Amino acid sequence: MxxxxxxxxxxxxxxxxxxxxxxxxxxxxxxxxxxxxxxxxxxxxxxxxxxxxxxxxxxxxxxxxxxxxxxxxxxxxxxxxxxxEVQLGPNAEPAVISLGVGMTSLPPRRKLAFLCPDWSHDRAHLGGALGAVVMTGLLSRDWIRPVDRSRSLELTPAGHEGLATYFAV
Structure with a gap:
């Protein structure tokens, strides 16, 4: 059997x-x-x-x-x-540090990073401990904001400028 x-x-x-x-x-x-x-x-x-x-x-x-x-x-x-799975590049740690959080502060029991499919938005986003830390950093800088009555986030003018300056996005 x-x-x-x-x-x-x-x-x-x-x-x-x-x-x-x-x-x-x-x-x-x-x-x-x-x-x-x-x-x-x-x-x-x-x-x-x-x-x-x-x-x-x-x-x-x-x-x-x-x-x-x-x-x-x-x-x-x-x-x-x-x-x-997401493979982190050599600039991952400096990028996370620029958001005010170091890689050593990531929760050890949570998976580090992966692509999380979001069927409601028909695209994937960064999941795991790294995704949570990046989102927290972006929210704390007011680079992104939650959209009322939605799961969506919007990029603010400061976020547009900040992502272009710090991450060449």
């Missing part, structure tokens, strides 16, 4: 990896959506396998805590996680 579960996870992982390969030349939003969409398509096309690995509890069958199903499940999420 465990082998069937592992094979199901591997099939799902292969579908996700293939989708990312096919979307390699696409825009950022299409690339970020490729993995979750492939996950959904696989779940619909392989309902029994999906139920087996995520919902069905088989009496008397318990996977070992550190067994092959754990690594197989991690393998499914790995191709998606890789596409959402």
């Amino acid at each position: 465990l082998e069937l579960i592992v094979q199901s996870y591997k099939s799902l992982e292969d579908s996700i990896t293939t989708a990312f390969g096919v979307s390699a030349g696409s825009g950022l939003e299409q690339r970020l959506a490729a993995g979750p969409l492939a996950y959904r398509v696989w779940a619909i096309e392989h309902r029994r396998q999906f139920n087996l690995i995520f919902f069905d509890q088989l009496g008397g069958c318990a996977a070992p805590p550190a067994g092959p199903t754990v690594s197989a499940q991690t393998g499914v999420l790995q191709p998606i996680a890789v596409h959402y």
Whole structure:
């Protein structure tokens, strides 16, 4: 039974990896959506396998805590996680310091930085501890402001000037 579960996870992982390969030349939003969409398509096309690995509890069958199903499940999420990672460049620390916060003050238990898809705005933003610190710094300088009754933020004139001056944006 465990082998069937592992094979199901591997099939799902292969579908996700293939989708990312096919979307390699696409825009950022299409690339970020490729993995979750492939996950959904696989779940619909392989309902029994999906139920087996995520919902069905088989009496008397318990996977070992550190067994092959754990690594197989991690393998499914790995191709998606890789596409959402953000690599920091050599100017990241000076840029964060210019906002009044050092890299050492970032929360250690929170993921540092990743692209966070925001389907309501049809684009991704910087997520994780670094995203929170950057947003706090921009808000404290009045470079961005929340838009009333919205999740949106607006760039202020000071923010336009500040981003152009400090970050060449």
